[in-house]
Amino acid sequence: MKKEIFDFYSYLRISGTQAAARRREAEKAGIHVPVFLQADISARCNLSCPGCENGCVRTKHQEELLELEQWDGLFREAEQLGVRVIFLTGGEPLMEREILERASRYQNCWFLVFTKGTLLNEKYNQFFSDHRNLVPMLCLDACSNINLVKGGKSSYLYENLMYAMDALSRRDIVYGTSVTLTSENRHRVLTRGFLDGLNRRKCNGVLYLIKDEAEENTAGTENLFWDGSLLLNEEEKEEVKRTLKELWEDYHDMVLYTLSRSGRFFGRPFEKSEVYRISADGNVFNCPAGLEKLGNLKEKNLRSILQKQTVPVDQ
Structure with a gap:
């Protein structure tokens, strides 16, 4: 008998009561806690892909990076404050095994690990099987034709991603995918045919990443493969919704979501939630694009940085 896909959406919708209560208590104390954090735990990557979301590493020296114990302290504090989901990004997060092991200790948080999948092997598959609060998120830009230089169905990345999905599904590991949504590929990846293919491989969700005007203001980023021509216009954004x-x-x-670089989130059950970002060197920003720096974790803890942030109460 064919096993049904795990209903990740329903689980997220009915769970998280304790985290929501912690966020409400923090709000009463003048501390705004976002539902989501993006944490750039790695400044390293084993690939160099055109169009990469993190094509430029902002941190020049290893000594500038947050250390293992600092990441551990952040995860602990985020859980205590009621952060529900933490995106672990890079670089390639799978190059930071010790940080992932620390993250796995905090069972009240979901950690979405964004990876190209080339480092997924039997040991990592067992690791994700043993630590179910860590969810691999396979970056499928190689399947969406966004990067024709290295992408497409004949590429090494594509074949590796298909293999990784099959390996994860055989173990019944909850996993998701991410795709950069553009004016060029939206009619291919935002379709039933595309989702049916993922569904057959027991994929539990898709996060569609939307580049927007914030992309032009991202400090320190110079992506030669992104000239802004593929940005969705307002009419296309409404069509996507x-x-x-x-x-x-x-x-x-x-779980089907869209997330823009300016932190606008569209999806269920977190429609009104924003995403704060923590860079590899500890800077805390109010959105993934890093438009406004709120502080640095080497100087203050997360609670202090989030104190008196005047933004709407999240769900």
């Missing part, structure tokens, strides 16, 4: 709402009805067991 309408399409996503339709897809929710057919793929109710999958």
Whole structure:
């Protein structure tokens, strides 16, 4: 008998009560705690892909990076404050095994590990099987034709990603995918055909990343493969929302979201939630694009940095 896909959406919707209560208590004390954090735990990558979201490493020297104990302290404090989901990004997060092991200790947080999948092997598959609060997020830009130089179905990345998905699904490991959504590929990746292929491999969700005007203001980033020509216009963004709402009805067991670089989130069950970002060297920003620096974790703890942030209460 074929095993059904784990209903990750329903689980997220009904769980997280304790974290929500902690966020409300923090809000009463003048501390705004976002539902989501993005943490750049690695400034290293084993690949050099055109169009990469993190194509330019902002930190020049190893001594500038947060150390293992500092990341551990951040995860502990984030859990205590009620952060629900932490995106572990890079670089390539799988190059930071010790940091991932520390993250696995904090069972009240979900850690989404964004990876190209080339470092996924039997040991890592066992690691994710043993630590179910860490969720691999396979970056599928190689499958969406965003990078024609190295992408496409004949590429090494594509074949490796398909192998990784099959290996994860055989172990019934909850995993998701991410795709950069553009004006060029939206009719290919925001479709039932695309999602059916993922669904057959027991993928539990898709995060569609949308580049926007914030991309131009990202400090320190110079991506020669992104000239802004593929940005979605306002009409296309509205069409994406309408399409996503339709897809929710057919793929109710999958988590389908869009997230812009300016931190705008569209999806269920966290429609009104924003995403704060922590860079590899400890800077805390109010959105993934890093438009406003709120502080640095080497100087203050997260609670102090989030104190008196005047933003709307999240869900």
